[in-house]
Every structure is written in structure tokens, then in C-alpha cells.
Amino acid sequence: MRDFTVLGLETSCDETAAAVVRGCSPGPGTIVSNIVLSQLDEHAPYGGVVPEIAARAHVEALDGIVERAMAGIAWADLDAIAATAGPGLIGGVMVGLTTAKALALATAKPLIAVNHLEAHALTARLTDGAEFPFLLLLISGGHCQLLAVQGVGNFQLYGTTIDDAVGEAFDKTAKLIGLPYPGGPNVEAYATRGNPNRFALPRPMLGRDGANFSFSGLKTAVRQIVREGGYRELDAADLAASFQAAAIDSLVDRTRSAMRRFRAVFGDAKEFVVAGGVAANKAIGAALGELSEREGFAIKIPPPGLCTDNAAMVAWAGVERSQLGLFDGLDATPLARWPLHGAAAGGSQNAAAP
Numbered sequence: 001m002r003d004f005t006v007l008g009l010e011t012s013c014d015e016t017a018a019a020v021v022r023g024c025s026p027g028p029g030t031i032v033s034n035i036v037l038s039q040l041d042e043h044a045p046y047g048g049v050v051p052e053i054a055a056r057a058h059v060e061a062l063d064g065i066v067e068r069a070m071a072g073i074a075w076a077d078l079d080a081i082a083a084t085a086g087p088g089l090i091g092g093v094m095v096g097l098t099t100a101k102a103l104a105l106a107t108a109k110p111l112i113a114v115n116h117l118e119a120h121a122l123t124a125r126l127t128d129g130a131e132f133p134f135l136l137l138l139i140s141g142g143h144c145q146l147l148a149v150q151g152v153g154n155f156q157l158y159g160t161t162i163d164d165a166v167g168e169a170f171d172k173t174a175k176l177i178g179l180p181y182p183g184g185p186n187v188e189a190y191a192t193r194g195n196p197n198r199f200a201l202p203r204p205m206l207g208r209d210g211a212n213f214s215f216s217g218l219k220t221a222v223r224q225i226v227r228e229g230g231y232r233e234l235d236a237a238d239l240a241a242s243f244q245a246a247a248i249d250s251l252v253d254r255t256r257s258a259m260r261r262f263r264a265v266f267g268d269a270k271e272f273v274v275a276g277g278v279a280a281n282k283a284i285g286a287a288l289g290e291l292s293e294r295e296g297f298a299i300k301i302p303p304p305g306l307c308t309d310n311a312a313m314v315a316w317a318g319v320e321r322s323q324l325g326l327f328d329g330l331d332a333t334p335l336a337r338w339p340l341h342g343a344a345a346g347g348s349q350n351a352a353a354p
């Protein structure tokens with residue numbers, strides 16, 4: 001199979017990103033360029049992402065980011081132009097997808113409307129050549145899922161959160177204990193200095209059948225400690241460590257259950273991929289690494305900069321879809337919601353649009 005070269009755009013949340021990736025499945029691929037502009041400073045005063053500010057910042061930054069990603073690369077050498085078409089903040093998704101459509105039209109290249117979650121899911125193929133089928137733990141700001149990944153567009157859901165995503169729990173905990181935005185990395189940094197046994201916090205869903213998650217009870221317990229339990233700012237590191245330990249126990253327990261189900265279905269397959277922004281957390285990675293060893297799985301976690309939102313993962317999803325001829329029309333729809341599993345995931349985005 002020949003190599004494909006794809007330009008990818010990512011604008012679904014608070015990173016404006018463009019990247020060019022070359023390769024063929026199952027990877028690894030080559031990241032030719034990878035430009036990520038974080039909007040951190042714009043959103044920090046509000047303690048979270050403000051959709052209108054994000055969309056405007058994408059409009060202002062995207063052309064320049066694409067120019068930087070394409071520096072030294074001829075448009076004629078591209079096989080396709082890919083952009084995140086959802087799920088995400090709809091204003092931002094529209095900016096990226098519309099820009100990709102304009103570029104595709106101007107350069108007569110095919111368009112690929114990428115599912116952001118599929119881009120996270122396939123990143124371990126870009127970085128490590130992970131082989132199908134693999135078990136996937138997708139942990140980000142909006143999602144917390146365990147899935148069997150059998151191919152591009154072929155996902156079977158084993159478990160999902162029944163309330164909050166784990167990244168959301170990290171972000172809310174950070175706010176409650178007074179750590180600045182973005183919450184996840186700050187909770188991790190404080191946790192390394194804290195005592196994880198200081199505060200007794202619940203481990204939701206522990207030992208239950210299946211592989212569903214729940215994080216809202218944990219968040220509520222943190223809130224109670226902050227509001228009623230004699231918590232002082234000096235305790236921030238201990239509370240961060242106690243929260244992170246509880247989240248880890250829950251992730252490990254649910255993953256163990258999914259590993260056993262995956263093993264029963266797929267026998268010899270033993271790759272376990274962790275993806276999404278929360279996969280950048282070193283303590284979570286270490287705990288899941290120990291679990292994998294115990295359960296006979298080989299763990300693959302992309303480097304932190306490819307776990308959090310980026311466009312190299314979008315370009316790589318474009319490479320894999322190009323190879324399969326899964327292109328989209330210029331009428332591809334931006335989607336705020338777009339689940340990975342089930343009927344809506346299938347082939348090209350046009351088949352999935354409501």
C-alpha cells in the first residue's frame with residue numbers, strides 16, 4: 001500500500017491546530033508538521049472554555065496556522081484535506097470544516113469529515129502502529145468510554161459514563177479546590193505532592209458488572225469536603241491526590257472488566273490503547289500499565305502532546321480513511337454530537353449525518 005499525505009485541521013474545542021501527516025495503515029506514520037495554538041489565555045479568566053470566544057479565536061488564527069503547517073509542502077502533494085466535523089463546540093467545528101471545504105475546493109483535493117473521537121482512537125496507530133482489534137479507553141473532557149476497535153469506523157461500546165466524563169471531573173475538582181484552568185494538568189501536578197489517603201472519597205461503580213463509569217458522586221464528595229469538612233487551601237495537594245487516587249481506582253476496575261470481556265471475544269488480541277486528553281496523566285498511565293501487565297495486555301499511550309487535542313491525529317484519521325476511499329462531499333455537516341459506536345459511526349460522515 002502506498003503512503004498517503006493528508007492535511008488535518010482541528011477546531012472542536014480550545015485548540016486551533018493544523019498538521020500534515022504521511023503514512024499508511026497500520027502505521028506508524030510520519031508527522032511532517034504539527035502546529036497547535038492553545039487558546040488558554042483567552043479562556044483562563046472565565047475558568048473554562050467560552051464557546052463564542054473559542055469560535056472567534058479559531059476564525060482569527062486558523063489561516064495562519066494552516067500556512068505554518070503547510071510551509072515547505074506543495075498543495076499538489078496532498079492526497080486529501082481532513083477536518084474535525086464533530087463532536088464538539090459547534091461554532092468551532094464550523095470554522096474548521098468550512099475552511100477545509102474551501103481548501104478542498106480550491107485545490108481540487110478530496111475532503112474528509114473526521115470524527116474527533118475516531119481521531120483520538122486511531123492516534124496509537126500513528127505513533128505505534130497499534131493493530132486492530134484493540135481495546136480502547138477513551139478519556140477526555142467530554143467522553144469516558146471503553147470500546148473494542150475492530151477497524152476504521154468499526155467500534156463496539158463496552159462501557160461509558162452514566163454522568164460526567166473523567167476529564168470533566170478533573171476540571172470541576174480543580175475549580176472546587178481553587179486550582180486555575182486548565183484543571184486536569186493542575187490536579188495532576190498538585191497530586192504528586194499530596195497524600196492520597198488523607199481524604200476518604202468514594203470509588204463509584206467499583207466491582208459492578210459491565211464497564212460503565214460514574215464520576216458525579218466523586219465530584220459531589222469533593223464538593224462536600226470543600227464546603228463542610230474543614231478544608232483549607234493548604235489541603236489542596238492532599239485533596240487533589242485523594243481525588244486522583246479515587247479516579248484511578250475506578251478507571252482501573254472498569255478497564256479490568258472490559259479487558260476480560262475483550263479477551264473472551266478476541267482471544268489472542270492483547271493491545272490496549274489509552275487515548276484522549278486525560279491519557280496525558282502520568283499516574284493514570286502508570287496504574288493502567290500495571291493493570292495491563294497483570295492481565296496480559298500490551299499498553300500503548302501516545303505522547304502527552306498527541307493525547308490532548310491536536311491536528312496530527314485528525315490528519316492521520318484522514319490517511320486511514322483516504323486509503324479506504326472514505327471521502328466526504330462538500331455538503332458534509334458539522335455535528336455537535338456524533339457518537340463513535342452504533343449505526344452513526346459506520347463509513348463516511350455523510351452516511352452518518354442525521
Ligand code: KG4
Pocket residue numbers: 013139140141142143166167168170171182183184185188276277278279280281282307308309
Ligand atoms: O482530548 P482533550 O484535549 O479535549 C477533549 O476532546 O475533551 O481532553 C481535555 C481534557 C480536559 O478535561 C483536561 O483537564 C484533561 O483532558 N487533561 C488531563 C490532563 N491533561 C489534560 N486530566 C488529567 N491529567 C492531565 N495531565
Ligand code: ZN
Pocket residue numbers: 116120140276277308309
Ligand atoms: Zn479531544
